[in-house]
Amino acid sequence: MASSNFLPSEDQFLCSVCLDVFTDPVTTSCGHNFCKKCINDYWTTNNQNMCPLCKKVFTSRPELLVNTFISEMVSQFRQSAQQKASSSSSEQQESKPGEVPCDVCTGTKLKALKSCLVCLASYCETHLEPHLTASRLKRHQLMDPVENLEDRMCTKHDKPLELFCKTDQTCVCMLCIFSDHKTHKFVPLKEEYEERKFKMEAQIQQIIQERQLKIETIKGFVDISNRNADMEKAEGVQVFTDLKESVERKLNELINTIEEKQRTTKKQAEDSIRELEQEISELMKRSTEVEKLSLSEDHLHLLQSVQALNIHHPPPTKDWSEVSVPPASYEGTVVRAVSQLEETLSKKMKKLVVEAELKRVQKFAVDVTLDPQTAHPLLILSDDGKQVRPAKVRPPCLPDNPQRFSQSACVLGTQNFSKEKLYYEVQVKRKSDWDLGVVRESINRKGPITLSPQDGYWTICLRNGNEYKAAAGPPVVLSLKSGPQKVGVFVDYEEGLVSFYDVEAAVLIFSFTGCSFKEKLLPYFSPCLYYDGKNSAPLIISPVGVN
Structure with missing residues (x-):
């Protein structure tokens, strides 16, 4: 055997x-x-x-x-x-909570290695042996151990769920295709699994790429933030250094003022003391001579000497009764210096605030071009649409159209805008008269116009070379220390704000606030008319640069 x-x-x-x-x-x-x-x-x-x-x-x-x-x-x-x-059982592991136990083991349940979808049972290594060796059992479908194998059976036909109904998006058995799902489309579970796995992997990869792109975007924002922080720190250091130097200059001026007063008082005192000491010295000389004469018994000689010395008429001396050298008064010196410092710092800080504000709004710069279809016949536009000047002589008649101004010497920009911010700059050098601002798209362009917000105009203007006004209805006179050479125009549509800046001086000229914009706006330009050789210079739309 x-x-x-x-x-x-x-x-x-x-x-x-x-x-x-x-x-x-x-x-x-x-x-x-x-x-x-x-x-x-x-x-x-x-x-x-x-x-x-x-x-x-x-x-x-x-x-x-x-x-x-x-x-x-x-x-x-x-x-x-x-x-x-x-x-083998001594080598196998006992099933732990959360692990699938062998359904065949009696007594101590060992950890299952596989589950059979045909037998609907899970097996440890020992009890799995027949499925690995027996020819008929080898055809059974094995998988990693799972619990609740009965859930993999069709509740209606008690058959394994082997197909996927694409119509109802559910798992079915072989008998379901002949009953409730008779006309539906089916695929094997494995095919549906592979398809969904592919889609899920593709979707996950797409999400990963989106997240990676988001990370790069955030890193980009961080880099921008770091650069902005460095710029702000550098600007802050410069600003506070300027303020510190201003304080130090004012302190030096205060100390110099006090010391100058101190030196003046001291010199006056020293001069008076020196003069008094000189008079005392002269008088003491006379006193000595008189004392010598008083010792002589020759009266004739004494009288002759006294007459020669002119003792009855002492040397001329100054009347010191009205002369005094009072202590120098420094009262109010520090207060005045601090007041002047406060005024200086206030002006400087206002300037710094406007400079910072100007840098901020310049980020919203737009490329504005003049619209020849709106230009009054007495205006001449450059070929690039960036300049407009008054004509010295009336040009040939231009075709009239609804967009063209008929009486007012003005022109509009081609760009209209709404619900956004924009900024542009206009050079106004060598001009005695001009108007700048923004207007509603629907303004009347025929006949005389009235510059006021009520009529759809938000503008400022110059007249006679030095008269600046804001067309606020009634007009507001603007007191400017010096005339701007370049004017910046900023509009915040949603905030209802129109601001004008002296770009080179970094000064806010005027702001229209609380505006109610209900339609699109257009940039507005008027170089005004040519007056006997005056006001011939053009208005020039300039590239925006940080000053």
Whole structure:
């Protein structure tokens, strides 16, 4: 007999009826082996004496003979399998909470290695062996262990869920396609899984790319923020250095003022003391001479000497009764200096605030171009649409159109805007008269116009070379220390704000606030008319640069 180390494989000892290792194996007259109970139950159930394997029909139920050879081999096989199971079970891990246990183990449940979708059971390494060796069990579908295998069965037909209904987006069994899902479209579960897996992976990769792009965007914002912070710090250092230098200059001026007063008082005192000491010295000389004469008994000589010395008429001296050198008064000196410093710093800080504000609004610069269709006939526009000047002589008649101004010497920009911010700059050098601002798109362009917000105009103007006004209705006179050479125009549509800046001096000229814009706005320009050789210079739309 063969040694147990050389036992045949398990599938050679499987009953073809119960698909398990033989129990009391018997042999039919056709030579096939079955469990004694299995073959008897088979014949009883089918009510026919036929071999389950070769389908040979017996006229009467044959006598079943015990196959001693098979019995002995099965006994050795079972003993070897038990030893192997005992050995492997000691090496296998006991199932822990959260892990799928083996459904076959009795007593201590070992950790399942696989679940069978046909048997609807999970197996440890030992009890999984038949599915790995038996030819019929090898065809079963195994997967990583899962719980609740009954959920993978169709509740209606008690069959495995093997297909996916694309119409209803649900898992179905083979019988479902002939009932509730008869006209629907089906694919195998694996195909749907692969398709969804591909889509999910593609979607995840897209999200990853979007997140990576977002990271790069945020990093870009951080870089911009860092650069802006560095610029702001540098500007802040410069500003506070200027303020510090202003304070130090004022302190030096204060100290110099006090010291100058101190030096003047000291000099006056020293001069008076020196003059008084000189007079005292002269008088002491006379006193000494008189004392010498008083010792002589020659009265004639004494009188002659006194007359010669002119003692009765002492040397001329200054009347010191009205002369005084009072202590220098410094009262109010520090207060005045601090007041002047406050005024200086206030002006400087206002200038710095406007400079910062101007830098901010310049970020909203737009490229404005003049619209020749709106220009009054007495205006001349440059080919690039960036300059407008008054004509010295009336040019040939231009075709009239609804957009053209008929009486007022003005022109509009081609760009209209709403719900946004914009900024542009206009050079006004060597001009004695001009108007600048923005207007509503619907303003009347025929006949005389009135510059006021009520009529859709938000403008400032210059007249006679030095009269600046804001057309606020009534007009507001603007007191400017010097005439601007370049005017910046800023509009915040949503905030209802129109501001005008002296760009080079960094001064806010005027602001219209609380405006109610209900339609599109257009830039407005008027170089006014040519007056006997005056006001011939153009208005020039300049590129915006940070000053």
